[in-house]
Amino acid sequence: MSQHSRTESTPVNWTERRRTPRFEALGRVVGHLIREDLPVRVRDVGLGGFSVETMEPMETGAEHLVRFVAEDDWSATLAARSAHCHPSCADDGSPLFVTGFAFVEAHKPDTRRTVETLVEKVTSVRLYGDS
Numbered sequence: 001m002s003q004h005s006r007t008e009s010t011p012v013n014w015t016e017r018r019r020t021p022r023f024e025a026l027g028r029v030v031g032h033l034i035r036e037d038l039p040v041r042v043r044d045v046g047l048g049g050f051s052v053e054t055m056e057p058m059e060t061g062a063e064h065l066v067r068f069v070a071e072d073d074w075s076a077t078l079a080a081r082s083a084h085c086h087p088s089c090a091d092d093g094s095p096l097f098v099t100g101f102a103f104v105e106a107h108k109p110d111t112r113r114t115v116e117t118l119v120e121k122v123t124s125v126r127l128y129g130d131s
Contacts, residue, residue: 020046020048021046022045022049022050023044024043024044024122025042025043025045029042029069029071029118029122030042031052031066031069032066032069033064033066034066034067040052040053040066043098045119045122046119047112047115047116047119048106049080050080050100051099051101052098053088053090054099055096055097057087057097058097059085060082060083061081063080063104064079064080064082064101065078066078068121071121076114076117076118078118080101080102080104081101081102081104082099082101083100083101083102085097085099085100086098
């Protein structure tokens, strides 16, 4: 067994396994799992995927259609596959689950452009009010 093998007691650090950086959503984008009719809190977004918070655990490996809506009412629906789900804790101490997703067909130009716009919505800063 190599020294880099993961044992059951060793947690996976998903941040280290990502190919692209993630940016905190900070409430700039909200999500909705369409098939489940479930609103979710988007934690972070990157070119390869995103993570959300839910009250219940989500099945890994499942494909979902996710509707994203930005503060300026821009919206898009993207297919994503759940990669991992782990228990966590909200700021107030209540239990929740964090699920990481990878965008499906992220290599396709239309999907790539939509994901780039989504990342832009999360990373852009308003300088002059609501105008």
